[in-house]
Amino acid sequence: MKPFDYTRATSLQQAAAVHAGRPDARYLGGGTNLVDLMKLGVETPSHLIDLSRLPLHEVEELPDGTLRVGAAARNSDVAAHPLVRARYPALSQALLAGASGQLRNVATTGGNLLQRTRCPYFQDVSKPCNKREPGSGCGARDGVHRDHAVLGHSDHCIATNPSDMAVALAALDATVELYGQEGTRTVAATAFHRLPGDRPERDTAIRDGEIVTAVLLPAAAPGAASLYRKARDRASYAFALASVAAVLELEDGRARRVALAFGGLAHRPWRAATAEARLTGAEPTADAVREAVRAELAQARPLRDNAYKIPLAERLACDALATLVRRAQRPPAAS
Incomplete structure (x- = not known):
């Protein structure tokens, strides 16, 4: 484990300010993916900014019927929420299909969206991987790729997105709420993750230093x-x-x-x-x-x-x- 600085954020503004100018800083939620990647040497952040104490845990219905799921809401809590189970069963089922009960009790909504591929070439620093080290090549293309992509891949990367939750959010027309130093914005769940193209190291449309603050589910139509x-x-x-x-x-x-x-x-x-x-x-x-x-x-x-x-x-x-x-x-x- 390489040494790193640590900050426990007390506000979104503080977290974004600490991250500013540090491209190798990382936000920490449940840590179920990031900490694993740090142990493997895939991620080597100089600074961890802990978001776990910020008020982002709530699941609440807004006046227009939208369901707002805070980015720090635990996967197990979202899957069991009465409104999610009643109105968006695909989301509850997707969450329950992912990981183990122990991990779902720790993993967060924002972290689930931002988890990185489970391609073994990405996770093994001794192997070539354009996602981990741009320009090094894609070991999976001519190697072991039984689990890899059949749609939208490029010569640079054939990895797949590992999230079950993100698939449900795409079908449910959800949007992702983001906060950065330029303020708050939203991105459609269908546009949040990227195809690899010639920049496979970029998984999402998130801008440097932005924080996922919530997922917004549109009001469920009667009969849907x-x-x-x-x-x-x-x-x-x-x-x-x-x-x-x-x-x-x-x-x-x-x-x-x-x-x-x-x-x-x-x-x-x-x-x-x-x-x-x-x-x-x-x-x-x-x-x-x-x-x-x-x-x-x-x-x-x-x-x-x-x-x-x-x-x-x-x-x-x-x-x-x-x-x-x-x-x-x-x-x-x-x-």
Whole structure:
């Protein structure tokens, strides 16, 4: 462990001021990812700024029906919150599908969004990795890449985003609230994470020194249903080989609104715009859903060992939407 300075922030303003001018400073929340990376030598911050005592733990409903989830709210608390479970079940299910109970009791909403890839080449400082050391190469491309991206990757990086929560937030049209020295701004969850391009070291759209302060979930529409499905190598404590978050509103048997996001397939949660466009306004039959999902996944560029992800993601998405259609068509229970 390399030595570092430590500050326990008492306000957002103080935290941002301490970070200013220190590009190798890092904000500390639950530490479930950052501390691991420090132990591996991947992260070597000169200064840790502890945000855990700031008033960012609340989950509250705003007057317009928006649900504001503080960045320091623990994953287990958000998953169990009555309003999240009732209005945004995909988010609760995604959180419960991630990590272990012990980690969920410590991990924060902001930290979950900012966690870095679990690519073994990124985590091993003896291996080449453009994300960790720009210009060093991508060891995974010709190496072990069974778990890596099939969508949106580049010659510079084929890593995937590890977050289950972020996939649900993308499908739910959430926004991320940020605070920096220039003030507060919001970024759509679908635009928060980046594709690698030629700058794979940049995971997100966050600006230097900005702090994630909250996630905002828009008011849930009456009749909207959502869920999260995840395929992994073992039943718990494993990252997604492929996952899907789906949201569906039916009106007169047709999809008034459909949202679909994939996890485990790309450098960021992949919002399935092509599939959504084909299904919106259409009757979501099994054939229509399958054709729409296949049109989306036609963009995939699998590598030597991960082509299996494409049919896996297709089956997950078709199953998720079929489940939501059945729920929407189920007659209401007698009172």
